[in-house]
Amino acid sequence: QVQLVESGGGLVQPGGSLRLSCAASGFTLDGAGVGWYRQAPGKEREGVACIKRSDSLTDYLNSVKGRFTISRDVTKNVLYLQMTNVKPEDTAVYYCAATSNSNFCPRVGDQWVEYWGKGTLVTVSS
Secondary structure: OOEEEEEOOEEEOOOOOEEEEEEEEOOOHHHOEEEEEEEOOOOOOEEEEEEOOOOOOEEEOHHHOOOEEEEEEOOOOEEEEEEOOOOHHHOEEEEEEEEOOOOOOOOOOOOOOOEEOOOEEEEEOO
């Protein structure tokens, strides 16, 4: 049974840092395309960062480039999103996602996402 369980969300001040984790079970992260999405109140879900299965290339939403870093620990089977210099507009529920599609990086659209976590809330506020 495939499961994705996020953790690490919380309240953080603007300019601060936070690391989100997504523990995967039922499949191995290095055998999947994986990514992070977020949904802010009243807004549509958007892809934040991803790692493509075929070549492990990463891709980021423009507004988080240089501030967020996606990575995975294949020995622990955990996906991470390191968030630095956070801004109030980063406030959202963050979801991890996975796909078996080799050429889809789970960020631009979500049509190939097969598995979702339940999300973790990040609030950026002073």
